[in-house]
Amino acid sequence: MLEFLQYQFMQNAFIAALLVSIACGVVGTYVVIKKIVFISGGISHAAFGGIGLGYLLGINPVLSAIPFSVVSAVLMGSLGKKIELSEDAAIGILWSVGMALGIIFINLSPGYAPDLFSYLFGSILTVPYQDLLIMLVLDLIILGTVGLFHREFTAISFDEEFAEVMGVPSQLIYIILLALVALSVVVLIKAVGIILIIALLTIPAAISRQFTHHIPRLMMASVILGVILTSMGLWLSFLFNLASGATIVMVLGAAFFISAILKKIWYT
């Protein structure tokens, strides 16, 4: 059963799954408890503009996606308050404009875009070594930032107005949190692709949320669940020769339904 681990690309894929799970477990916990799923979806789709920019400039699209998605996260977090616009309208605009920019950048790039689909739908089996390094560095930045600001993240997630009164610079902290979502989007792009990222940012934390009320335990459980479920998806996609990103998301979805049923049985 484990002979598939002998392949170098499989080992890389499992390392990628681990790195992905760290980002989605830690940041996904905040995405779920602060209820910023929609804005996170917006950030992940807007990141496609950064991918397109990479093609246009001839650099690694994962690298160009970093500044692009961070900037769009900052814009989404601040635009709604600067001009008279509801936040979800701001998200909708940046979501589609980001994607459209990406398409135009790719149009403008010479030649054709070879592995474009891997950015849209993920291709965890072909993550190059350099991308693994980028993911590792981003994970470390995410963990360090959460280590420094976890009190503030929790405070603004629980009660933003009270946090502000206590002296938490809540707008700044919110934007830092969105920037972390942007970084985790970049970590996740190669694994499940832009279109399916939101599944990894929400499902592991949403499953764990049903069974624990303690934020550090919630993060830990989400990371572990992420590793188990993405590896399972990876293995199933290998076994049945299915698209890896979609299979991972299907496994996550199935796990969520099973956990919801289990919880019902447990508590009744």
Place this chain on the structure above:
Amino acid sequence: MANVVNMEGVYYKLKDYYILENVNLTIKKNDFMALIGPNGGGKTTLLRLILGLLTPDKGNIEVLGMAPGKSKNIGYLPQKSSYQSNFPISVLEVVLMGRYKQLLKGYNKEDMKSALDSLKKVEMLHLKNQQIEKLSGGQLQRVFIARALSRKPELLLLDEPTASIDPHFQGKFYEILSKIRKKMAVVMVSHDIGVVSSYVDSIACLNQKIYCHGPVEESVEGLEKAYKCPIDLIAHGFPHRVLREHE
């Protein structure tokens, strides 16, 4: 820095409608003031201006010698907290948030002690590890009172503190306030004029404007103006006493 709060000629407008008009108000050290007035009269808005959550359209506000929002030495009990009721957090962690200092500064032993003390005061110590989603409305309100107290502030702003608490605790709550009021200025928004007037030393009646502000007995007349209807709750001649008996 003589006064805790100084408001001069404060106007606050929402769209074209003035919520507050020419509000002048001073709160001194150790004042215990009730802020009363009809719904929509601007009581919560006034507190939010003091907290710096809103900015006045006109006028000047000074809080603890600083611009509103600059001084963090304020305890606050919001009326309807914007909190998430199913948030994964324990009672003690909520109260500790009242001790927040600044970025990169964790909670120390003193913060923990103050949080536990406040929980004890509101008789919620036994539930300190409980998840807040499992609490009743009254218990939650006590947790939020503890959160405001734990800061040991110079100014305590309470927006309808007795709104959802049970009658047993209500008496206890006023007992707590009469103890701590020597250490800080307390402003309390309330509808319950009857109960409040036997505890506080001054009343401000607010309905767009401040109708009166002064010691309890003198302020009573302003109530009718503020509410724009006669108040039969209040009887004159009984210092610090109100007609309606309360248990």
